Amino acid sequence: MKVPAGTTAGDVVRQAELPSQGEDAIVVVRDADGELRDLAWAPESDTEVEAVAAGTEAGRSVIRHSAAHLLAQAVQDLFSDAKLGIGPPVKDGFYYDFDVERPFTPEDLQALEKRMKQLAKSGQKFSRRTLDSIEAAREELADEPYKLELVDLKSDSEEVDTSEVMEVGAGDLTVYDNVDRHGEVVWGDLCRGPHVPHTRFIPAFKLTRVAAAYWRGDQNNQQLQRVYGTAWESKDKLDEHLEWLAEAERRDHRRLGAELDLFSFPEEVGSGLPVFHPKGGIIRREMEDYSRRRHEEAGYEFVNSPHITKSALFETSGHLSWYKDGMFPAMHLDEERNADGEITKPGQDYYLKPMNCPFHNLIYRSRGRSYRELPLRLFEFGSVYRYEKSGVVHGLTRVRGMTQDDAHIYCMPAQLQDELKSLLEFVLDLLRDYGLEDFYLELSTRNDEKYVGDDESWRIATEALREAAESSGLELVPDPGGAAFYGPKVSVQAKDALGRSWQMSTIQVDYHLPELFDLEFTAPDGSKQRPIKIHRALFGSIERFFGVLTEHYAGAFPAWLAPVQVVGIPIADEHVPHLQQVQKTLRGNGIRMDVDVSDDRMQKKIRNHTTQKVPFLLLAGGKDVEAGAVSFRFRDGTQINGVPVESAVGALQRWIGRRENASPTEENVQAELA
Structure with missing residues (x-):
């Protein structure tokens, strides 16, 4: 549609007799630059726009953000001392953070939802207002310390975190006022927008849970109460989603792990460190044994490495420079002292390994290698340990101790493309053998602020992965900046029985570590050349794959995996x-x-x-x-x-x-x- 200068988008929508109710109701428009605009927006010049319906992903996102405002208004109606954090839309819903005197109870959620329904029914208008200056914003938001911090962030820099973009964003500072039927402003919130025209455009929502959250995700900041909810374009869609959530709850691997006596997380062992019971041990053994058999058939050689190592190994690999925050603290060992307490032999730092790859480099380097041995495929079920923060640990899908089905392939440059294609085919076939069928691929490219190596090797590696991924025939989704510091990767994303995507296998091309470890092979002409290294984890980790399969099958494992058949x-x-x-x-x-x-x-x-x-x-x-x-x-x-x-x-x-x-x-x- 074309919106003439000085005319609101809403006027054009009404003149075109486009729907104003139901799943096809027009909630916002998208301008030529792809930016979403309120229906009250009036361009300064004639502008082509696209109408955005409630039942689209963009439309749902706007509905959900508007529902977050409705929640914040309800909270401040019932808890007058509550201070506002941020309230963005998220996948399938929304949340809002609040600083309140006490945690919210289930009864509080019921009361808040009831108040939200009253507000939605009242038909308050969302009215956008531009603040004249940073100083005006500070004056208006003097009683909202967290909003003031965002205003100060805005004044210092145009760059804001993605979770805060709905609050300040780029451009002017704006407030959305909620205006009642008498034209009075009854509530308002600092927000970039856009929003639905009025609260009756939020037809179906439900508050789902409360969690603790640190302000701006920093544990050094104040802990807030985060209220989650979901909102949809119709009651039918809401009911459908709530049933989906109920089914996801029934399939929760943590619940099934206890009910089926598969695994547990004893408090005496520690957070994120599971133990597998006999029945779970059988499933795990069957998973591993079949994988071993397939790897043997594919020409992999099995290796094994210790759980800890001196710090020098991870200094060489770069992990202590780039990955130390994800590692457990060092153990200082081997120090010797005489009777007077004087050090006669300095100690050394040892680390639990977060990765297997540096060990495999040492195995490769243990003797001379000929081009005739390449590609050399080394495979290990290697236990690794990563210091995940307590708020991130989640059942088997995010643990601190895990076993990776880790492979590293060393090949000549001329072998790289064929090896990547056959490797991707091998990975997908093996995942299908476990019952996963619906895949897409993600190509993670260089983070320009966190990488090592030269531009040319990154370009070659990225294009080789892109070509191999495209040859698979699967959808390829870009992931800009998502690569590891040493090389780009392709990850296999698998959808489970509920349609949720899980990252499974990863394939990374690495020119850097062979350089750091001075890895060589003797070429046909007798010269010493550098191999390329391919990192590959098929399941990601046994623990995580176990959790995914448990939820995929709702605990009803295929007979070949079932602990009791x-x-x-x-x-x-x-x-x-x-x-x-x-x-x-x-x-x-x-x-x-x-x-x-x-x-x-x-x-x-x-x-x-x-x-x-x-x-x-x-x-x-x-x-x-x-x-x-x-x-x-x-x-x-x-x-x-x-x-x-x-x-x-x-x-x-x-x-x-x-x-x-x-x-x-x-x-x-x-x-x-x-």
Whole structure:
């Protein structure tokens, strides 16, 4: 649409008879520069704009930011001493930070949401106002210390943190007033905008939780109360999202880890340091064993390195310069003193390793290398330790101690492109074997403020990764500045059953560390040349991958990964020997089967093992024993009766042996038996 000079965007929207209600309601417009503008905006010259509907990502973001203002108004209505932090839209919702005398309770959230609904229904207008100067802003915001700090930040520099851009941004300092139906300003907030025209354009929202948050993310600053919420263009979309959240809660790997007795985080061990129980240990072993087998087939050589090292190794690699904040503190060891307490042998600093790569460089350098050995693929399940801050640690997906399935490939420059393509194919195929199917790729390029090496090697490495990624046929998303200090990377982003994206495998090209460690190979002409190093973690870490798979399958692991694959359930005690004979046969074929000989009734046994998400239950009564048969019972409640033991054993062997990822049901197992 064209908005004539001096005419508001809202006038043009109304003249065009575009929707003002529902999911297609126009909430803002986008100008020729891509900037979102309020409907009250009137350009100084004729301007082409695009109408932005509530049901678009941009429209939802505006609705959510407006809902954050509604929340802040409700908080200051009910808690008059509350001081305002910031309130940006985020993925699927919004938050606002507050300085209040006491933490918010669940009852407070209910009261705040009720007040927000009253305010939304009242139809207050969002009215934009430009402040005349920094001094005027300081005067108006004298009672809001956190807003004053943002104003001072604005006066010092045009550069602001992304989380604060909705407050100050570039250009003028502006306030959005909430104006009631009588034309009176009832509340206001420092904000760049834009916002919906009035509060009735916020049709569906819910407050979800409260968390502690430090002002501007700095632990040295005041701790605030952060209230999270979600807002959508319709009640149906809100209900759909809330059901999604409920399903995500049901799939939470921390909850399932306890319910299924897979792992725990004992307080005595420490934050972010999990221990795996026997059932979790089986799943982990199966994950690792299959990965080892695939790596052997692909020509990898297995190595092992210690958990700690002298500081000199990480000084050489650069990790102590670039990564020290993510490492555990040094252990000062090996110092010797005489009887008088005088040092006779200086001590040395040792560090828990955050990375395996420097050790692999030493293995490569341990003897001369010929071009005939390249590419040399070294692989290790290596335990590493990273000092994640306590607020970042989260279940298995963000831990302090982890095992990486780490590989480093040393190759000649002429081999780089083919190696990257085959490596990416290998990574994607292996992830598919574990049941992940929906991928896209992310290309992380150099951070110009944090990198080592020369421009040309970075250019070559980046283009090689780009070409390999594009040849995969997957979507490639740019990640400017996201590379490690020593080289660019491609990361595989996998979507789980709920559509959430998880970073899985990473592939990095590194010209720098071979230089630092003086790595060489003898070329065909006898000259000494430098190899290129490729860093590759396939799962990222075993722990994180375990957590992702737990949520992807909602704890109902494929039979080949399940800790207990089969449980025999006798109808009466006299049927136990029959099932124990089946158990002996299956265990002899490497299948994990238990027989439930407890005193519980059969229906309770079925319920217990279904709750534990065992993929196959084998039931046996008198007729089954007489016929030499068993009956299958599946997690979805379906059943196949009277299956000859030999057929049942064969079906289980085939199903588990081919690593079938589907959950067994009457329909798909019946096809297996046919």
